[in-house]
Amino acid sequence: MIPDEKAPTELVKTPASADPAKAVLKTTRRDFLKSGGMLSLSSLVGTGALMAQTGDAKAAVEWAEHFQKNYRLMTKEEKDEARARLERRYSAEYGKQVTVDTTDAQPGVLMGYALNIRKCIGCRRCVHACVAENNQSRGKGRPGEKIEWIQVLRMERGKFEQEKMDHGYPEGLGIQVGGNAYTPAGQVLEGQYHYNPEKVPEADATYMPIACMQCEKPPCVKVCPVRTTYREPDGPVVIDYNWCIGCRMCMGACPYWARRLNVTTPVLPKEEMNPVTHYLGNRPRMRGVVEKCHWCLQRSRHGRYPACVEVCPVGARKFGNLLDPESEVSKILERKNVFRLKAELNTFPKFFYFYD
């Protein structure tokens, strides 16, 4: 127990969700017990601890969280309960009304993403918007405390030069069989993303943003020993943070380096915390679990664009329903030259790169 946390007695009584669609679910814990029968071990322990009025909601809630099931196996009641429990804990922890959305995938929707690689100017606003929206750890002290899901790779433009015509190998001895008249040019995956220019775009660079590709055949999902990560029916690959054991097999299996490990308790200042969250999305994570991009489920399931799409100043990022022929993404797939990163790995990303 952390001593400076005040016991949030008032917040315990707040409604289960601030999401208007779910406001009907204002059953009290006592009703829950009476209607009984469906109670899991987790709910018994959690409710029991709360009813005993230990005066410390956080401890009780965390204790109950230890026993909850994998999200996908929860019944509707258990999901609501888990949600209420989390909302209570987060609200207490961050000192504001936090909502945890549990909206399911909508039928007829398959999310897709397209990025105009020619337009990207490398401003990295998407990176920062993503961090702010998705409650990533943003510590400045130790290196592991800073987590960013989007990487914008800076690629040297490179060129071939007259002066280097006689450079080649083997250098110095024997007949030269190969040339070294170049500096690395073109898109290869050996960029750098720790760049900090005064002005973008830089003349000698191009940019290649990368984040989770939301693969149709995600290698990360296959290797997970506890099935905590999986592809949602509407496309994104998500993680039940409460079920993750932190084995990091998924991180090894991801060919796009899209996953991050919370090596310590995320550094998330109260005032910066985004209180509109989704259970499988941007709710605050805990120490020792893996996290990744989920196309802002808390937004996209309610018809909004992901934060990175919204913030992009040049309109390089497009997002929409792949099943709707009128969506922007579908139009791009229909008309533009598109490619997928590391297509040879058969991961079938739903994230496409294109150019005009």
Add this chain to the structure above:
Amino acid sequence: MHQLTSFATDYTRYVLKGGTKFYAWMGSLAVLIVGMLYVFYLQNTDGLIVTGMTSQIHDGLYFANLVFLVGVAAGAVTIVFPAYVYHHEGMHKVTVLGEMLAITAVIMVMMFVFAHMGRPDRLWHMIPIIGIYNFPHSMLAWDVLVLNGYLILNAICGFYYLWIKYTGGKINNKWFMPLVFLSIVWAFSIHTVTAFLISTMPSRPMWFHSMMPIRFIVTAFAAGPALIILAFMIIRKNTKFWIDDSVINLLSTIVTYCLGIAIFLTMSEVVVELYARTEHANGLYYLMFGLHGLTKLVPWFWASVVLMVGSFLLLIFPKFRHDYKMLPILCATTFAGIWIEKGMGLIVPGFIPSPIGEVTEYYPSFVEVLLTLGIWAFGFFILTILLKGAIGILLGDIKYRGAKAVATR
């Protein structure tokens, strides 16, 4: 039932009996174990940030030791196989010691799993029925299956044998032999699956080749028996229990051949990767020469090359191999060389560069080193207990009433 309790009490009593040397050994191990508990506590309150691991390089010293120790566990089969398939007299006498080593190694592997995990408190999520066990899709699920199976098989075979020797009864070969042969096959499976764990990831080109399982097995069959020889040398020197020269000679022959094959496989990999020198060879290149000016692992790699090749060049001469003053040194260098090659030298460069081309480095922190030492200390602690108990029974020092001794000099 009475036999069982007297087995337990006799066994414990015998193990606890020891001189200053024994207690000094166990005491110093205990100090390291206490240190391990402390850093494990740190790691599980502050998080993995106290280790050198990052989101780029997220498997380090723990995973490296885990992989290596699976090999040591599998290496026990180099005793069981000759004993039961070739009816090697001397080996037969010491089979149970090999099984005790296997049990120890698997327990150490499990401890490294705990050390490696971000949320060890949630390990129960993997237990079928109360959790979810992603079988057969997850290679880690396979690994858990084969490792636990191997532990159980060795525990049954080993302790049943000791039990029979203790009570002076007769081994029921009807079910004992099938279990022994199953454990032989199973030994191969544990290391094969551990190799698959990392070689089935196209995202990590350095590991993504089908040579991985055989390389794992030959290195295991070099490092495993090397450790066993060392243990046997210590046993010969410090107890009344005599291990035949023929056993040690056969084991050192196995070490030699397997080490030779291991060097050959490493060499093949170097040629294939560096001849074409694609981007996929960057990991190996980093290991051998460094990449973008980062060279932390380079000395380790060349040290391992010197240790392995040097040991091999000496071991192929029977003169050195049969020189029991020289042999322990060669076994130690073999063991160290393979520990580097298959541990840090294999796991860490797999992450360099990262799949999006970032070159970063990893070096274990103090916490990792102490935790690793602590787990090794714990391993030696239980190995000492298991071997001492087993030897006591084989010598006839622990026996039920008047049962006959099995092996004395």
